[in-house]
Structures are given as structure tokens and as C-alpha cells.
Amino acid sequence: MEYRIKETNGKRFIYLPELQELGLKHCFTTRDMDVGSSTNPDRDLLQSYIDEAYEFMDEKPRLLYNGYQAHTGNIRTLSSFEEGKEGAYGRFIPNTDGLVTDMNQVALLTRFADCVPVILFDPVKKVQGNIHSGWKGTLEGIVENGVDVMVVEYGSAPEDIIAVIGPAIGKDDFMVRLDVSSLFNRRFPRWGDLVRQVTDEQYLVDLQEINRRMLLEMGIKEKNMTVIDISTYERDDLCHSYRRDGQKYGLMGLFTVLGR
Numbered sequence: 001m002e003y004r005i006k007e008t009n010g011k012r013f014i015y016l017p018e019l020q021e022l023g024l025k026h027c028f029t030t031r032d033m034d035v036g037s038s039t040n041p042d043r044d045l046l047q048s049y050i051d052e053a054y055e056f057m058d059e060k061p062r063l064l065y066n067g068y069q070a071h072t073g074n075i076r077t078l079s080s081f082e083e084g085k086e087g088a089y090g091r092f093i094p095n096t097d098g099l100v101t102d103m104n105q106v107a108l109l110t111r112f113a114d115c116v117p118v119i120l121f122d123p124v125k126k127v128q129g130n131i132h133s134g135w136k137g138t139l140e141g142i143v144e145n146g147v148d149v150m151v152v153e154y155g156s157a158p159e160d161i162i163a164v165i166g167p168a169i170g171k172d173d174f175m176v177r178l179d180v181s182s183l184f185n186r187r188f189p190r191w192g193d194l195v196r197q198v199t200d201e202q203y204l205v206d207l208q209e210i211n212r213r214m215l216l217e218m219g220i221k222e223k224n225m226t227v228i229d230i231s232t233y234e235r236d237d238l239c240h241s242y243r244r245d246g247q248k249y250g251l252m253g254l255f256t257v258l259g260r
Helices: 017-022 043-057 135-139 142-154 178-187 189-194 207-217 242-248
Strands: 004-008 011-015 024-029 063-067 075-078 091-093 098-101 106-112 116-122 127-133 162-165 195-197 203-205 225-227 252-258
Touching: 004 043, 011 017, 011 043, 017 024, 017 116, 017 162, 024 043, 024 116, 043 252, 063 098, 075 142, 098 106, 098 142, 106 116, 106 127, 116 142, 116 207, 116 252, 127 135, 127 142, 127 252, 135 142, 135 178, 135 207, 142 207, 162 207, 178 189, 178 195, 178 203, 189 195, 189 207, 207 225
Parallel strands: 063 091, 063 106, 075 098, 162 225
Antiparallel strands: 004 011, 011 024, 024 252, 098 127, 106 252, 116 127, 116 162, 195 203
């Protein structure tokens, strides 16, 4: 599937038209908005950004769910409008970095700057997953956990699942030291090509490709996968980036809603 960048009311959104047509309304916001409750203290402004995302998707969900992201491998399924805890903009699930549901009228939100946002969508069973795969979550195999939940809890067949790996820090930008690079080498010894040594003490890790290969190993068909080849670090005109912007960073959002 091809992705597009579309501007609406002065705000740019990234989306996949074909995925919309298959029944998953979605968008990745850009640096035109800061949808982070920890980075944007203006509650009215943040709510207006959420509403603009809904308008872009042409959806008005009954409820917004998000995980209280903690860089874990934890996935939570949602089956009612009363789960988790009440928050300022909807409900949130503590200590959770991935949400899966087959409910209509529910929007899922992942916030990200350099971490990898991932969409999982089964158009046959009408199940969606919205996942935050930071470097720690990648080591925990959170995308593998998401596929497992869809298969075991909802009866999805891996070959039916569509996966979209969203904008994230690029393979030439995620610089780490030996303490972190060694964790990836131990966790993924077969993928040494994705951890590149550039100096005696510095290494580059390709988070998007690691997540893509994990999904392939879980049975997702290559033809059903899309990687949005945008580096949040490089595209300072389009994306927020914690690595680039430091304490002045903002947060983008991945919104997903099962279409009516």
C-alpha cells in the first residue's frame, strides 16, 4: 500500500487510502500538532487536535482509548467502554503499549516521537491493533505479542493481517552505545546486519526493519506490509523527534478507528 501526506485545515496527516477503503480509519499526525498530554499543557488545544484527527478520518467515536505507555511489551484487549481508568480525553490503560479491539465507535491512540507506531488490522475478523514499539518494546517483541493476541483472542489468521510500520527514527539516526546494541545482538542474533558499528563506541540500530522482520516471522505476508519510510529525526519539517529536539520535543499520534 502507498501512503500519502494530506493537508487539511493547515494540518498535515499521513495515511494510506487503501487501508481506509478496507475499513480502518486512521491517521498519523505530524509536527503540526502536539498531541502529548505530557508535552502539551493546553488541554483545550489538545482536545481540538484530537477533534481535527477525527474530522480527518470522518469519524466521531464514542470513546478514545490509549495506553499509558511505559516502553513495555504489554498488550491489552478492549471489549467494553468502561475499561482502564478515566482520563482527560477518554480512558487509558496503565502500563500498556499496545491495544487490540474489535469494537466499533472506539478510537485507539498511540503517541510517539521517535518510537515505532504500528497498525495491525484484520479486515476479515474486523479487529485492529494500535501499538507503540519503542526500542525496549521492540526487544520485548510487542508486535509479536500483538499478533499473538489477535490470533488467540479473536481468531485472526496471520495471512489476513495487514501491518503498517509508521514513521520512526531512521536506520541512520538511532545511535546507541554498546550497552544497548548488545541487547539487540543477543535478542536478534540472526539480524546482525541491522545493528551497525560506526565507531568504537557507537552503533546504529534499524528499529523499523527489526519490527518488519518480526512480523514476517509471525506469518504476516510481505504483500500485506507497508513501511512508511520517513525518519522522524531527519524530517524536522514534518515530524517531532525527541532525539533531535531534546526537552522541547512534542508528540505525534497514531489514531485508528474501525469504520462504521
